[in-house]
Amino acid sequence: MAKSIEQRVRELEDRDEIKELTARYCWHVARGESEAVANLFTDDGVLDVTNADFKPVRGREALLKFYRASVREPEAALPFIQNHVIELSGDDARGTCAIEARFARNGESVTAAGYYEDKYRRERGRWRFAERKLFFHHVVPLKQGWAEAKGRSRKA
Amino acid sequence: MAKSIEQRVRELEDRDEIKELTARYCWHVARGESEAVANLFTDDGVLDVTNADFKPVRGREALLKFYRASVREPEAALPFIQNHVIELSGDDARGTCAIEARFARNGESVTAAGYYEDKYRRERGRWRFAERKLFFHHVVPLKQGWAEAKGRSRKA
Amino acid sequence: MAKSIEQRVRELEDRDEIKELTARYCWHVARGESEAVANLFTDDGVLDVTNADFKPVRGREALLKFYRASVREPEAALPFIQNHVIELSGDDARGTCAIEARFARNGESVTAAGYYEDKYRRERGRWRFAERKLFFHHVVPLKQGWAEAKGRSRKA
Numbered sequence: 057m058a059k060s061i062e063q064r065v066r067e068l069e070d071r072d073e074i075k076e077l078t079a080r081y082c083w084h085v086a087r088g089e090s091e092a093v094a095n096l097f098t099d100d101g102v103l104d105v106t107n108a109d110f111k112p113v114r115g116r117e118a119l120l121k122f123y124r125a126s127v128r129e130p131e132a133a134l135p136f137i138q139n140h141v142i143e144l145s146g147d148d149a150r151g152t153c154a155i156e157a158r159f160a161r162n163g164e165s166v167t168a169a170g171y172y173e174d175k176y177r178r179e180r181g182r183w184r185f186a187e188r189k190l191f192f193h194h195v196v197p198l199k200q201g202w203a204e205a206k207g208r209s210r211k212a
Numbered sequence: 213m214a215k216s217i218e219q220r221v222r223e224l225e226d227r228d229e230i231k232e233l234t235a236r237y238c239w240h241v242a243r244g245e246s247e248a249v250a251n252l253f254t255d256d257g258v259l260d261v262t263n264a265d266f267k268p269v270r271g272r273e274a275l276l277k278f279y280r281a282s283v284r285e286p287e288a289a290l291p292f293i294q295n296h297v298i299e300l301s302g303d304d305a306r307g308t309c310a311i312e313a314r315f316a317r318n319g320e321s322v323t324a325a326g327y328y329e330d331k332y333r334r335e336r337g338r339w340r341f342a343e344r345k346l347f348f349h350h351v352v353p354l355k356q357g358w359a360e361a362k363g364r365s366r367k368a
Numbered sequence: 369m370a371k372s373i374e375q376r377v378r379e380l381e382d383r384d385e386i387k388e389l390t391a392r393y394c395w396h397v398a399r400g401e402s403e404a405v406a407n408l409f410t411d412d413g414v415l416d417v418t419n420a421d422f423k424p425v426r427g428r429e430a431l432l433k434f435y436r437a438s439v440r441e442p443e444a445a446l447p448f449i450q451n452h453v454i455e456l457s458g459d460d461a462r463g464t465c466a467i468e469a470r471f472a473r474n475g476e477s478v479t480a481a482g483y484y485e486d487k488y489r490r491e492r493g494r495w496r497f498a499e500r501k502l503f504f505h506h507v508v509p510l511k512q513g514w515a516e517a518k519g520r521s522r523k524a
Contacts, residue, residue: 079295136294139391165357201477235451321513
């Protein structure tokens with residue numbers, strides 16, 4: 057059955073809002089605003105950084121604790137999101153987007169590239185992250201480059 | 213009061229046009245097309261590069277003069293825009309977007325990251341920049357990297 | 369004549385789908401999925417890399433052959449698309465978008481920036497690439513940088 061104009065407009069709005077959700081995540085990370093980052097997730101939201109020795113972080117309290125510890129300082133991490141693909145299904149959605157990032161770690165300039173596999177859900181009237189799985193292609197010192205780091209995005 | 217479909221479609225179109233406005237800015241800068249860049253501003257448009265020793269540039273004539281002096285050569289500056297967040301309010305809007313840029317300066321490769329705080333206004337039928345405030349996180353030689361340059365985005 | 373709401377919604381959907389088309393191209397390239405890349409083109413699609421010693425690749429069979437030879441390995445090329453501008457004209461469209469890319473070549477980290485001039489066409493119900501012309505500003509070893517490579521985007 058053909059979608060109504062109302063539904064098509066709603067879907068366009070949803071897609072815009074989901075893109076802005078990923079943009080807001082970047083903004084708050086760049087500013088060191090840990091609580092604002094955690095609040096972009098659903099109450100049962102999950103973060104998984106797949107190719108580090110990383111235990112998935114589940115639920116608002118754990119996310120708040122995690123981001124308070126890891127997003128403390130402005131400009132320590134500068135993420136940039138591109139190549140966004142979104143599939144809507146009512147109040148749920150899935151998407152993938154690429155990330156490039158600049159980190160400053162122990163006085164060293166670090167460059168990274170990777171991608172997110174995201175699940176989004178509309179909760180309390182707003183689109184939020186139900187799950188973010190982050191796969192890094194590489195996270196390497198700028199002086200070293202990425203050529204030798206290939207293949208890190210496959211989960212062990 | 214719920215928005216009409218007409219209004220919702222208009223807002224979606226506005227958001228698309230504003231995103232393209234920031235894309236066009238990048239295109240014309242990359243091509244060294246100074247007048248085209250200046251013409252993306254409203255007649256009373258303002259450019260402020262906040263963390264340089266920079267006096268805000270106000271109004272079309274001053275913008276034309278500024279961009280003629282600073283955007284002269286193709287490929288001297290390659291800006292890339294991401295992470296766009298836009299808030300509409302009728303014929304006005306505000307937004308933020310992240311920028312990564314590659315500069316060639318005196319034979320040196322320079323890399324930059326920062327963000328814009330923008331005000332947009334519909335003027336003569338098109339969305340234009342009423343104000344661009346550019347905050348750089350860093351503008352550094354590629355060989356040096358950004359780790360030591362942190363904190364430059366806070367206005368003095 | 370003013371466009372109908374139906375037409376305006378369709379155009380917004382078209383623009384979203386075209387942006388996702390360029391995103392999907394990046395995803396499949398990053399994953400080394402050559403057939404999926406080739407299938408994003410129309411049956412008579414053309415790829416032209418303008419500033420290499422490159423003969424344009426025309427048509428599905430030639431595209432499949434080309435991408436099978438050049439997109440073989442995951443993470444050998446990581447493209448990121450930004451600054452997208454699209455002009456629709458019914459079932460045809462034109463657009464430009466900027467590209468940054470990270471390559472790994474013979475153990476060396478290579479960084480690139482450039483832009484696409486694209487033609488899109490709706491074929492068998494989906495937007496596809498009718499033509500991609502890729503212009504590189506530079507494709508250089510990360511250790512070397514781009515300052516000396518300026519001017520490479522002008523077609524000889």
